[in-house]
Amino acid sequence: MMKLIACNANRPLAEAIADHLDCPLTDAEVKNFADNEIFVRINENVRGEDVFVIQSTSRPANDNLMELLICIDALRRASAARITAVIPYFGYARQDRKTDGRTPISAKLVANLISASGADRVLTMDLHAGQIQGFFDIPTDNMVALPVMVDDVRRRMDKDNLMVVSPDVGGVVRARSFAKRIGADLAIVDKRRPEAGKSEVMNIIGDVSGRRCILVDDICDSGGTLCNAAAALKEEGAISVSAYITHGVLSNNAVGRIDKSEMDELVICNTILPSDEDVKSKKLRVLSVAPLLGEAIRRIANNESVSKLFD
Ligand code: R5P
Numbered sequence: 001m002m003k004l005i006a007c008n009a010n011r012p013l014a015e016a017i018a019d020h021l022d023c024p025l026t027d028a029e030v031k032n033f034a035d036n037e038i039f040v041r042i043n044e045n046v047r048g049e050d051v052f053v054i055q056s057t058s059r060p061a062n063d064n065l066m067e068l069l070i071c072i073d074a075l076r077r078a079s080a081a082r083i084t085a086v087i088p089y090f091g092y093a094r095q096d097r098k099t100d101g102r103t104p105i106s107a108k109l110v111a112n113l114i115s116a117s118g119a120d121r122v123l124t125m126d127l128h129a130g131q132i133q134g135f136f137d138i139p140t141d142n143m144v145a146l147p148v149m150v151d152d153v154r155r156r157m158d159k160d161n162l163m164v165v166s167p168d169v170g171g172v173v174r175a176r177s178f179a180k181r182i183g184a185d186l187a188i189v190d191k192r193r194p195e196a197g198k199s200e201v202m203n204i205i206g207d208v209s210g211r212r213c214i215l216v217d218d219i220c221d222s223g224g225t226l227c228n229a230a231a232a233l234k235e236e237g238a239i240s241v242s243a244y245i246t247h248g249v250l251s252n253n254a255v256g257r258i259d260k261s262e263m264d265e266l267v268i269c270n271t272i273l274p275s276d277e278d279v280k281s282k283k284l285r286v287l288s289v290a291p292l293l294g295e296a297i298r299r300i301a302n303n304e305s306v307s308k309l310f311d
Contacts (some may be wrong), residue, residue, distance in 0.1 A: 002301045003046055005075070006030075007055035007067040010273040013088060013290055014054040020294030026051075030067055038066050040074045047079040052123075052297050057091035057110070058249065058272040065091065065110065069117040076118030084300060085119040088271035088293060089247045093128035094219075096135075111135035123296055125271055125289065126174075126218045126246040141306045143296055145269045146174075148287050149244040150181045152267065153214065161239070163187055163211035165204075167229045175216045178244070187213070189229045199224045201232040209237030220245040220268065223254035227261040234262045247271050248278075248286075255281045 003026045006014030018025045027043040053075065055068040068085060075083050095106035107128075114122065115138055122140040127133060133140045153162075162184040166175035168191040179186040187206025191199050213233050220226055220243070230241040241263055248268030255278040258266050266281075268274065269289045278284060292309065299306050 001049050002297070003044070003049045003051045003080075004297075005042065005051060005053045005071060007053065007064065007071055009056045009058055009064040009067070010054075010088070010270070012273060013056075013270050013288075013293075016270075016288060016290030017054060017086075017294045017297065020291050021298060028071070030071060036063075038063070038070050040067070040071045042074055042078055045078075046075055048081045050082045050084075050301050051075050051080040052084045052086050052301075053119075054086045054088070056089035056272055057087060058089050058247075059091075059251070061091040065113070069113055072114070072117040072119050082120045083118055084121045084123055084297075085114055086293065086297065087114075087122060087124045088289065089249075090124045090127055090132070093132055096129050096132055107132050108135045121300070123293070123300065125269075125293070128218055141296060141300070143289075143292060143306075144310060145246040145271075145287075145289050145292070146178060146181065147310070148269065148289055148292055149216070149267070150178065152287055153182050153244070157212070157214075159183060161210065161212050163206070163208055163213050163238075165189060165206075165208070165213045165215045165229065165233065165241075167191060167215050167217050167225050167243075171217055174218065178214075178216045184214070185211075187211075189232065191225060191229070197222060197224070199228055201228045204232055204236055207236075208233050211238055213238045213241045215241065215243040217243065217245050219247045219249050220254060220258075220266065221249040221251050223250070223257045223261070226263055226266065227257055230262040230264075240264045242267065245269075248274055250274065250278055255284055259283055 007030045029041045057065045092106045092110045125143040164179035165187045166172045190203040242265040244267045267285045
């Protein structure tokens with residue numbers, strides 16, 4: 001039997017996954033003591049069950065991570081047969097290598113913590129770098145939001161004149177695969193980061209003049225990458241600039257910045273719950289990955305192929 005448990009990072013997504021699977025969320029308390037320590041109690045028997053804990057480690061990253069770890073610990077001690085950590089957005093992923101002397105590889109540490117808490121497997125989506133999968137020594141399925149985005153483009157945009165744009169060299173593989181799926185050309189922004197959190201456009205590789213551009217990326221954090229890319233693309237003659245982003249981290253009034261920028265539309269997925277303020281923006285649209293994650297959960301529970309979902 002399958003059990004779905006939601007921590008607090010993104011309850012609407014967990015509920016949508018539960019709806020898709022027609023499997024109600026298991027009754028569980030995930031709350032804070034007065035001193036902010038986290039307490040979890042599973043109010044139903046889970047002995048011998050196949051349990052899926054749904055929690056993005058988005059902002060507040062440390063609280064959400066601790067909720068996940070403590071919930072997994074509670075399930076392990078309650079004799080769940082198998083525990084899958086469903087982490088639609090895996091935070092700390094950008095700290096995946098030593099960028100300087102005496103700095104951590106936090107993504108590896110977080111992967112170790114999740115395994116040590118008792119998770120048997122991980123289901124996640126659009127990891128910042130595919131190789132983070134290898135930081136886990138337990139089976140890890142890294143879903144891609146691409147099919148949901150491609151479907152949206154096909155339904156809403158005329159195919160003519162589209163140009164998919166990678167906002168940096170690191171995102172070329174993702175953008176190329178997007179371009180191939182919608183039959184569009186590919187351009188690349190040569191982005192530099194003079195310091196963490198700041199980005200600068202150096203060059204655009206490809207002729208975007210007269211094109212309707214679609215920027216594709218895994219994360220929009222401060223929005224700097226997208227706003228700078230949009231300004232540079234319009235400067236080079238792009239007719240319009242939209243962006244399809246898996247994880248709307250949206251720190252420091254990113255949506256306010258995008259509202260005032262050359263970006264025409266920002267489309268994010270609901271791996272992270274957008275704030276009430278952000279969803280008021282006329283430029284923001286949110287796509288649901290609940291059916292995709294729900295289907296992956298169903299397949300894991302039935303020992304069916306998950307990679308078939310990418311075909
Ligand atoms: C970086 O490599 C990522 O793919 C994103 O481009 C980056 O995290 C976006 O950050 P920001 O919105 O702050 O420019």
